[in-house]
Amino acid sequence: MPDLLTHAATAYLLKRVLSPRRHLVPFLLGSALPDLVSYLPLAITSATPVLARELAQGTQVTSTALPLWIEHVPEFFYPFHGILPFLLLCGLLAFLVPAADRRGVFLNLLLGGLLHLGMDLLQVNHHQHSYLLFPFSWRAYSLGWIGTESSLSVAPFLCAACAAFLVHDHRKRKALGIPGEPANGVSGGTS
């Protein structure tokens, strides 16, 4: 997977250029959510102090200080990097917002997530747990066009473009005299 900064910057630029800025946050969240949900538990369990100490000693984790099932917790969350579970997750999250916004939030979460999965598809996949078509297939699909850390070389340019847009919008808003709200003339109206 490319780094989250590349995912988020690409999502911001795409949203800013192609569609109005309403529901920008759900779109950004959607673009990061597959990794946040599926790999964060892995990072957390790996960073557990007891686990970290045992890893440093190079011993297998069988200590009584940590229940054995904890090492299988990440397995539970891997499917969220697949299309169907992610769709259901977007539905669940969309029900948290008021009914008037629900459809827009759902669509933007979903489209952000699909952008994320599309970008991941371009990359070499060393991790066999990216079940894209779960539960129908357990394969980790990958086109293998770019390396796992190659996205880091693009990230600064994408961030610079995002910063340019933000500064431009800020100036335009200031000129129009509407400090808090997105300016209609700058970024369109509603989605």
Next chain:
Amino acid sequence: MFSDRFRFWKMSSLALVLLLLGTHSVREGLRRFPEIQVQREGVRDPHGEPVNLPLAQVRQAMGEGRFLLVVTYGELIELRSPEADFRKGQIVSVSGRLLPQGYVEAESYTVHRWRWLKKLVSLAAALLILGLCGVRYRLSWRPLTLRERNSCRIC
């Protein structure tokens, strides 16, 4: 579909399906992709079976193309790869064959030199996005809803 009618039941059903999918992943995933230690115990074939070690850390370079790797949850694996030149502490992904003697013979490998930077940058981006969510929405408990604030200048 997105109306407030039966909202609780719709949310509960979605959560239940996700719970079932996760449970299925744990049960079936462990069978389909056994961990290296399970695979190592079960290996019988002298020609070896394919094995994948993603993001393993080099713990020791023992010379003559032999390396000690730390893989998932602290398991130690001896890797043999005459052409590789790993250094201690490097993160590598290796595909190879598991041999009955218990070591892995590498067929291909990748060194992840910038893994630390990727983690750092990803962490920053995750915090930024979660921070934006916090700025944009506030949680109200009764009923459980995320309500929009209008104070965010970026979003």
